[in-house]
Amino acid sequence: MAVTLRDVARLAGVSIKTASNVVNGYSFVKPENRRRVEEALAATGYRPNIGARNLRRGRTGFIALVLPELGIPYFGELAGLVITAGREQGWNVLIEQTQASRDGERAVLAALGPHLIDAAVISPEALHASDFADLDPGVPLVMIGEHSVDVRIDHVAIDNVLAARTAVGHLVEIGRRRIAAIGEHPYRGTAALRLAGYREALTAAGLPQPPELVRPALHYHRQNGASAMADLLDLPEPPDAVFCFNDLLAVGALRTIAERGLRVPQDIAVVGFDNTEEGAYSRPSLTSVAPDKLAIARTAVDLARRRIEADGEFEPEDIQTPFTLAIRESTAG
Amino acid sequence: MAVTLRDVARLAGVSIKTASNVVNGYSFVKPENRRRVEEALAATGYRPNIGARNLRRGRTGFIALVLPELGIPYFGELAGLVITAGREQGWNVLIEQTQASRDGERAVLAALGPHLIDAAVISPEALHASDFADLDPGVPLVMIGEHSVDVRIDHVAIDNVLAARTAVGHLVEIGRRRIAAIGEHPYRGTAALRLAGYREALTAAGLPQPPELVRPALHYHRQNGASAMADLLDLPEPPDAVFCFNDLLAVGALRTIAERGLRVPQDIAVVGFDNTEEGAYSRPSLTSVAPDKLAIARTAVDLARRRIEADGEFEPEDIQTPFTLAIRESTAG
Structure with missing residues (x-):
């Protein structure tokens, strides 16, 4: 018989609401309760019915990740981390490549929309501010990496x-x-x-x-x-x-x-x-x-989730993630 | 006003059926007609209404690409090529990472199905033959790369x-x-x-x-x-x-x-x-x-398309794509 969320909550000794909050990736659960629910999830092998959940919430269950090229190692590594971070929050990640051209980026923005995705994480290289106005896909957008366009959109990057x-x-x-x-x-x-x-x-x-x-x-x-x-x-x-x-x-x-x-x-x-x-x-x-690529991936997906849940007006945020300088042989002979 | 397929056919001087065959990625169009339709597509900027087309055909418009890790350069490069090949045939590509573990591969197979995808291209590393029987996702599967399991599934790889x-x-x-x-x-x-x-x-x-x-x-x-x-x-x-x-x-x-x-x-x-x-x-x-990574990507996507269109019994194929040995300094001092 399929394991229900009720079974998970009972085993963890918490309310169904608390178990649900952990499964849904909310961050305000007490660490001790989170640990107990996670153990119960592992012990029971519970898997949420994501399709039904999305339908109930009016969501597609997809977020898009828009980036220049998967063949560039930085983006391949980052995409892997975004897929993992998305999965942790119940999303499938749809990857779109733009080849770093403005035309490619415009074409992808134009094709996205709420019929397909709940939000998009984009790494723009060549878009102009006007493109975002022309082609607003009607879902929350989070920009990662660098940009020099003056648009009011959530943004996660290093300095x-x-x-x-x-x-x-x-x-x-x-x-x-x-x-x-x-x-x-x-x-x-x-x-x-x-x-x-x-x-x-x-x-x-x-x-x-x-x-x-x-x-x-x-x-x-x-x-x-x-x-x-x-x-x-x-x-x-x-x-x-x-x-x-x-x-x-x-x-x-x-x-x-x-x-x-x-x-x-x-x-x-x-x-x-x-x-x-x-x-x-x-x-x-x-x-x-x-x-810190893991921090970029997790912060971007978390920000997308918060925007979807807020479902209304908000002040765009500009979140800086940390960096270091890795010193190796090419400067320290 | 939106450009229609009729406009494209008229400009190319071909029938609507021929223009449709080119747009839908069929391979049996005469080269000369294909060239004329492609020029007309470029000149008019025609874009098929993929959502409506998929609905009409009972398709989701997605194929899954299941691979070990995008952070491994070979898979990053291959994924980029599969996304491009899928897009040429009107598909969005959903990428699933398995971390090359049997558990990861089983979990992905179990999550896929006709509610989500039209077909899957998978690069298995650790699956056993029994896993394919247990977890048949009910859509055409094409295996790429190497495998040593004895299953009757379409397969594209080098020797x-x-x-x-x-x-x-x-x-x-x-x-x-x-x-x-x-x-x-x-x-x-x-x-x-x-x-x-x-x-x-x-x-x-x-x-x-x-x-x-x-x-x-x-x-x-x-x-x-x-x-x-x-x-x-x-x-x-x-x-x-x-x-x-x-x-x-x-x-x-x-x-x-x-x-x-x-x-x-x-x-x-x-x-x-x-x-x-x-x-x-x-x-x-x-x-x-x-x-030849491009040949692997294109052949796999084309095989998936043929299986979806055939929509019935077929003999699984084992298609070998070419390889060469690139000789460089590490053996030719």
Whole structure:
């Protein structure tokens, strides 16, 4: 016979309401009661009838996760964490890829709606503020990661300017004076904020900022980092350090530096961004800004849940999640 | 005013039926007509009303993609391709992660059904044949990748035994005589087939197969490759080559070899499996078995579509997609 929530509550010695609150992922349950309910859930193997529950609540049971590309390790790792966080709260997660283009992002926003999803977590790269007004999908939206558009939407991210300043400050501390940046981009919110942090760190250190040391990257893939690094090494005065706006660009840069017979960090120190496991295993291992990805995933899903439950007007929140700088061989020879 | 399929057909100079066949992803349209319809679709910006179409057909508009972990680069890349292939045929793709455990895979199978999805593409790692009978989700299933269970289900994969034999044969050809393998696993279909190919290649070359040269890996992550390689290097007679059952294991092995001050490929040659971009950029760059991932994604989605349309009895197919061996610095110094 199927286990009911009543059985779970009886075994845990709590009210059905308390057991229901735990199952539904509410956060205000006393830790002791939560523990007892979780043990009873595990012991009975209770599984909520999610389909019936969603129908009762007028929900679809889906949230969308909109991101540039699953093949980019940072987004693959983040998507895995959002799927797990969504599942913990009873949601299936529908993943939409935009290829980081404004057209792709507009097309996805236009296709979403309350017939399909209860909320969307989006990592926009190229959307303009007007796109959100044009294409409002009519469900709560939570933005994750960077953006530079001025829209009043819930937002979860690290402080990108501070993170970039910390990364470049570390290069200054180890004695570098010609510090380059790879990843400038006309539309990416990421790029503008990280470039600002880079400039702030150089200004604070009284270092020159020759424009040829800031290199664009059309995509944030390994090959773009490799070719931008080649351009930097071809300069009459090449840099003695480079700050890359993600780990893939840095991995590409490491490859070019090695092919030219130069040493990292002795000749050129390299810092990445995202702290992917690939960077931790590269040779040399990569110093990188390490956002707390689990905190981003959980905070975004929790914020989406709160908005759905509030079901009305609210003040958008801007939640900052923590980051660290993981220092490895590429700056600490 | 909204563009209709009639407008598209008129502009392309074809019948509405032909235009409909192109939009619905059928493959039997003449190339010339297909080209004209595709141009007309682009020119008019026509978008099918997928919701209405699904309702008419009694479909949900979703297919599930069930895989171990999005954070593993091979699966992240493959998932991106399946999402694109699904979208081309009008499906949203729902991704389910199983963490490669039998419990995780059983739980996902049990949760799926025709209320949620039209079909599922699954990459099983640990399921037993009986699980498919117990938990039949009642929709077409297509298996991708390796499996060693004896079930009559549509299946798309490369020939793993031949691929492993090719990889190890390459190590024999470059003169290696003590060839190790990393990735043995009691439940993974992957492991059994690749190990069989490894043994076949050694037997064909008349080489000894000391049991200590075959190392298990509980997970196929970088750290497992690193620790298995350390065990191999601690042997009284270490190997002169190693065949790793995926690229992540190989990246971990490369790291350990470098930390011990040994050279690749001079002291130890290394071959991986999956041909991830990470391997192509590692130092040294990694020789790897290269499955045609795009062919796997497209073939699996196309097979799912055919089964849904056939809507009845059929003979399960076993479709082999091509692979190559990408030879790079880790075996060709």
